[in-house]
Amino acid sequence: MALSSIILRLARNPGADHPDADPHDGYTINAPLTDDGHLDEAALARSAAQCRVWRFQPDADDRVGRLVRRGSGWAIHYGADAEEAPDEAVYRLRHHRFVLGGYVSISDGQGEVLTYRVTEVAPVRTEAA
Numbered sequence: 293m294a295l296s297s298i299i300l301r302l303a304r305n306p307g308a309d310h311p312d313a314d315p316h317d318g319y320t321i322n323a324p325l326t327d328d329g330h331l332d333e334a335a336l337a338r339s340a341a342q343c344r345v346w347r348f349q350p351d352a353d354d355r356v357g358r359l360v361r362r363g364s365g366w367a368i369h370y371g372a373d374a375e376e377a378p379d380e381a382v383y384r385l386r387h388h389r390f391v392l393g394g395y396v397s398i399s400d401g402q403g404e405v406l407t408y409r410v411t412e413v414a415p416v417r418t419e420a421a
Contacts, residue, residue: 295342295416296325298390300398300408310406318408319368319398320346321390322416323359329389329413331359331366347380359385368398378402 302310302317310317323343324335336343336359345368347355357370360379366386367379378401388396394410 294324295322295339296390297322297412297414297416298325298410299412300396301411303395303407303409305406308404308406313409314350315411316348316350318348318411320348321359325390325413329391329394331385331388331390333386381405 298319298321300319300321302314304313305311321344324332324339326332340358343359345357345359347357347368347370355370357368357380359382360367360369362379362381366382368382369379380401381399383397383399383405385396388394390396390410390413392410392413396408396410397405398408399405
C-alpha cells in the first residue's frame with residue numbers, strides 16, 4: 293500500500309474570521325488514496341499507524357493527529373483518547389477527491405468550518421533501509 297502526502301492550505305473563506313487565503317495555515321495528511329483520488333478506507337484501516345495528520349498554523353505549534361471514523365463521517369483527532377482534544381470534523385470526506393485544486397471543509401474544533409484547497413498530492417517518500 294502506497295501512502296500519499298496531501299497538503300491542504302487555507303482557502304478564501306468570505307464571511308468567516310479568515311476571509312483571505314493563507315498558505316501558512318493548513319494540514320499535511322499522509323493517507324492511502326485510490327487511483328481516482330478518494331481516500332482508500334480499506335487500506336487506511338489496515339495501516340492506520342502509518343497514516344498521520346499534521347496541523348500547521350502561523351504562531352502556533354504544529355499538532356500531530358490521525359484520521360478517525362465518527363459515525364458515518366470522518367474527523368481529525370489529536371491525543372491518545374477522546375477526552376484529550378476536540379475532534380476537527382472533515383465534511384463529506386468520503387465524497388472528496390484529493391486532486392490539485394480540490395477543496396475540503398474542516399471544522400476547527402470550536403465550530404467554525406473553514407475551506408482548504410488541495411495544493412499538493414505526492415507519493416510519500418520512504419527512507420531506504
